[in-house]
Amino acid sequence: MQLTPLTERFVLHFGEMGSRWGINRTVGQIYALLFISPQPLNADEIAETLSFSRSNVSMGMKELMSWRLARMSHRSGDRREYFEAPKDIWEIFHTLAEEKRRREIEPTLSMLREALLATPQTDEERHAQARMREMHELVEMATVWFEEVQRLSPETLEGLMRLGAKVQKVLGFTDKLRGKE
Amino acid sequence: MQLTPLTERFVLHFGEMGSRWGINRTVGQIYALLFISPQPLNADEIAETLSFSRSNVSMGMKELMSWRLARMSHRSGDRREYFEAPKDIWEIFHTLAEEKRRREIEPTLSMLREALLATPQTDEERHAQARMREMHELVEMATVWFEEVQRLSPETLEGLMRLGAKVQKVLGFTDKLRGKE
């Protein structure tokens, strides 16, 4: 696939953003390319379009697949593997959130849970543990909430989001009465 | 401040997690230390506790301040700067979300907005642009929604989150009727 100025900018942007997230430039660019490609691409096409080595693409695909941000497909009479990004943006959000939770939130929650089991030996430890408890409570609540919300269909979610503004208007009033902004 | 096994584990965990987010190990550890510290710490104390060079701490503090995850304070009769992490976990969430939006979402949105202004020259470009439009719409909607939600007070938000489960139960039913998961 040939990059035009329009698509190149998109691809490069995702490369740079990639490094702000945990993924590297290569992976970001490959993903962006698959996202806008009208048809699945094979590894050589990706390597050529982005000027990466073939093996780099192989690594990148492994990473993307582990994030479930790319899928493999095949063409009849062609042994090569073709890759495509999931089409549905809601699905992508969903997947990303789930993987982030698995890789970042869950380990943190277990660390916190374990820390909360310990008996603090000093005032400092007591204080530290109290802070960890606060963090644990909020993270857990947010996670549970997020899980719930994620079970909703895209349509319902969109509806809820649009509703958000209204909920805010109603509730915002109460908040202001309590001086909470 | 002296690290105990309990607090050390917490600090190291945040160091490692830091690298999954865009921030580095040092910054992650400093933040964790400030978070659990019962009182503000000065740069030397931080450097000593975490075995970093003084200058590394200086860099790290600059970064943390830019994320608004640390504040400076002073003690009377002491010229050194003391640092502390904001106490309120809701505030921290809020701040983080805001900075992430500013640094990652907004640049992406402007790139997309610009790309959407271009007139596509080929079918491929037309397709690419359509995909970008989908992405733009969802990201923008999510952002606006998030802004709205963020205006709510922590109390209201907690209420909404607890409500989440119920909303889901009611709405989930409708979804199932429509065969949507």
Next chain:
DNA sequence: TTGAATTTTCAATAATTTTTGAAAATTGTA
């Protein structure tokens, strides 16, 4: 002002991460 205390900068070094090419492994088919 001066100068001691403190913080910041910055170029050099260290450490880590990414990228590559070549070799090994795998896959599907003749």
Next chain:
DNA sequence: TACAATTTTCAAAAATTATTGAAAATTCAA
């Protein structure tokens, strides 16, 4: 099974990022 096509692995090289110590800059009290 044998072999050609394809993918993966992996150690070395390249690139990037983090860390440091020394020097410069800043701050504030005398």
